[in-house]
Amino acid sequence: MGRTVRHLFIAGCVLLWLIPLYLLVVNALTPAAEYTGKPEWTVQGFDLVENLRTAWNVAGIGDSFQASLLYAVVCGLAAVLIAAMAAFAVVVLPIPRPAFWFWLIYSGTLFPLQMFLAPLFGLYADANLYDTRLGLMLIYAAWAVPFAFFLIRNQMTTMPPELTEAALIDGASFRRIFWRIHVPLMKAGLAAAFIFQFTAVWNDLLLGITLSRSPDVQPVMAALTTLNNAYSSTGPPVILAGALIVSAPTLLLFLVFRGLFLRGVTASAR
Template identity: 80%
Template structure:
């Protein structure tokens, strides 16, 4: 009885997830001019490519797409590198009170992002970082560090300290120990952390609409919100086609690196 209920619960969750996805795909296929205002439950004419072209070119999703790709790749990689160095310092280096340093860094995941918006907006306006790629990349990298630090630090604590002690006896510096021993052994954890941070930066809307205003700088999620207003005459099919475009990178990243992701998550959960 318990197993049946569990299977029914899982099946219900799957249906709840698949129905909106199905409606999104079916209605993205609908020609923009033929949309009646009611959602279609069965596919009709195939106009997905035309709707995607309208969203990509005329609605400037393409420029924002490339912006988000730059932000997600560069900021995700930078955050993982900084987080790995911080984890190495907390776990391996003889720092005083390593637990206090851990909680200081990890506390960045505790506070809601909304409390940072007002001071960040004022600071960026004074420092001429508002509506700049550099400004957005700085906040994305800093925002992504704490959670990546948490994941990498958890895996690093499972590594045998004898490897570090042996390297130190051989005269290796902490820099060489980090790059030659810990980084190769942490590949799966670093990969999982990068996938998490890539997805987080890619899906960000809050900072994108608060700290930018021009299409040349805006991330793709911020551009997608303006698509509904600027191209309301085109109808929901164009907006839904834009949503499909936006969802592709994270899906591809996960499918391509799912093995690395699962190994990394398993390693950090030990």
């Protein structure tokens, strides 16, 4: 009985997730000129290619898509690398008060992002970083470090200290121990942290609309809100086609690397 209820609950959750996705796809297929103003539950035409072309080229999603891809990949990799080095320092290096440094770095996840927006906007305006790709890359990388640090540090604490001790006895430096021992053994955890940070940066809206305005600088989520305002006269099909474009990278990333992601999350949760 308990297993049946659990399966029914899971099936209900899956159905609640699939219904909006179904409506998204069906209405993105509808020709914009034939849209009635109400959500369609059945396919009324097939004009997806034209809707995608309008969203990508005419509405400018393409420029923001490329910008977001740059932010998500570069900032995700930078954050994971910095977080791995910080975790190595806290767990392996003989630094004083490692718990203090752990909480200092991890505290970056404890405060709401909204409280930083006003000082960030003023700082970026004074430093000429507002509406620049460099400015967004700096804040995205810094924002992504604390949670990546938490994941990687948790996995690193499960590694036996005898590995480091044996390497030190053999004359290896801490730099060599990090790159030759810890990084290869933590590939799954590093990959999971990167997927998390890629998704977080890709899905960001708040920083994007606060610190940028140009189409070639704005992240894709901010551009999608602009598409909703500027192209509302074309009807939802074009906007929904833009939503399909925006959803594709993270969906593909999870589908392709789901096995590596699950192994990394499992290792970090031990």
